Amino acid sequence: MNMDSDLQIAGDILEVPHLLQPAREHPATVAEFVGLAREIAADRAKWAPYVEYDATTRWYHRLRTGPGYEVWLLSWLPGQGSGRHDHGVSSGVLTVLEGDLTERTERGVRSLGAGAQRVFAPGYVHEVVNDSLEPAVSLHVYYPGLTEMPMHESLRAQCAPAPTGVVPA
Numbered sequence: 001m002n003m004d005s006d007l008q009i010a011g012d013i014l015e016v017p018h019l020l021q022p023a024r025e026h027p028a029t030v031a032e033f034v035g036l037a038r039e040i041a042a043d044r045a046k047w048a049p050y051v052e053y054d055a056t057t058r059w060y061h062r063l064r065t066g067p068g069y070e071v072w073l074l075s076w077l078p079g080q081g082s083g084r085h086d087h088g089v090s091s092g093v094l095t096v097l098e099g100d101l102t103e104r105t106e107r108g109v110r111s112l113g114a115g116a117q118r119v120f121a122p123g124y125v126h127e128v129v130n131d132s133l134e135p136a137v138s139l140h141v142y143y144p145g146l147t148e149m150p151m152h153e154s155l156r157a158q159c160a161p162a163p164t165g166v167v168p169a
Contacts, residue, residue, distance in 0.1 A: 026066040030091070030119060033069070033141050037095045037117065040064075040071065041139055047097065051075050051137055058082065063139070070145040076101065076136040081129035087122065088148035092140060094118045094128070099136025102129045125152055 027033045040046050040063070050061050050073055058080050064071040076099070084104070094103075096112045103110045103118060104127045112118065120126070130136045 027069065027143075030093075033091075033093050033143055034117060034119060036071070037093045037139055037141050041095050041097055041115070047073050047137075047139065053077055053135060065145065068145065069141060069143040072140040072142070072146070074138045074140060076128075076130035076138070078130055078133050078135070082127055084125060084127040084152040084154050085149050086125045086152065087120070087142060087146060088150060089122045090142040090144055090146050091121050092119070092124075092142045092146075094120070095139040095141075097137040097139055099130065099134050100132045101136050101138060102131045103127070104129070127154070 024032070027036045047063060050063065052059050052061070053075050055077060059075045061073045062070055063073045094112075094117065096114050096116045098114055100114075101112045103112055105125065110118075128138075
């Protein structure tokens, strides 16, 4: 009976380059998109120079594109939010770079501090809000690139009782 391991039979895998898969230039799997978000997040010089704040609305900047994907940088002043929405056919990775954000879904409320990541599939409905007293910055990777962001009725409106005796103006 032969007890040789595969490594003993094949030798050092690095010595057989035709057996190695070539490194991909761009991500193609969920894990690779998460890795891309972590790589950008870890290198402050790649994103910090682009951060701006807008007192009237969330600020956003497309940081990078690749074949079929986009990377967006967003800033959130206290009280700013996305509204309840989904991302159409796009999957995504949300990474909090600075500050704290709150994510609300039908399943509940989740606090997201710096370094937190959320991965979502097409049709995932959520609302992201800066409920804190400090600004926040987040990174969003979408695959395929974001082409739509359908808005949904807020969870609060769905749960609120219908007003009585109110006549629309």
